[in-house]
Amino acid sequence: MTTLAPSDRTTTARPSALRRTAVAVTGVLSCALPTVWTAGTAAELATGAERDHLFHQVTGQGLLLGALWLGGLVPLLVAGWRGRRPATAAALLHLSVVAGAAVAAALAPGNGGLAVAGIVAVTGALVWAALPLRPRIVPNGVDPVLAPLALASAALFVPFAISESGLQRGMHDEHAAFSHNFDMAWIGVALVLAAVAAATVPAARRLARVAMLGVAVVGGARYAFTPETTWSLMAAGIGLVGAVATGARLARSAG
Secondary structure, eight states: OOSSSSSOOBBOOOOOOHHHHHHHHHHHHHHHHHHHHHHHHHHHHHHHGGGGHHHHHHHHSSSSHHHHHHHHHHHHHHHHHHOOOOOHHHHHHHHHHHHHHHHHHHHTTTTTTOOOOOOOOHHHHHHHHSSOOOOOOOOOOOOOOOOHHHHHHHHHHHHHHHHHHHHHHHOOHHHHTTHHHHHHHHHHHHHHHHHHHHHHHHGGGGGGHHHHHHHHHHHHHHHSSOOHHHHHHHHHHHHHHHHHHHHHHHHHHHH
């Protein structure tokens, strides 16, 4: 029997009070922005505010990015508090979000993009410094099922991120003013990096399902809330097919 995602959690001694304080403080600092961001977006969706920004409320400066951001951070913090080695998948999801912000800021640093990327990187680095045990990240070959999904995601989202960054730099409409185009470049890069990580790191294979569902959400939301059809349907289709294929792959390996 082959194990697709071997266990990477190791229990250590109970962390000291100082270590737990460091984890708690860095956790508050790192989770503050995504929590406020996500809560604000949820309130807008509930009240119907800014209805012409629904695509971004669901995806970029919205629920999906907040879920990915906190989805990487919270498991790291919980593991650190308990004295366990954090899961590789959570660590790579967090690194994908941090790197996605950095790439988006490099492409479109204006209108607060560089500052946001700096906050994401610095607070994230503080969390990693506070952890009693570091995650294990060991690439080991390329998965034959997940690699094509990662390549398909890259083929869709790399041009998308470049285009959104160009709009962020060159446009002066409401979307650019709210940095929505920056956010879309950010989430596009983060999803691609997460898919690549899942395809190359055995302990993070389950991250592929997260990445594929994220791709499907972006595609579905863009189809529902914008005039763009072709790209949206392709992204939704690749994401849904990828999520099913990934689930089947994980189930076969677990069996």
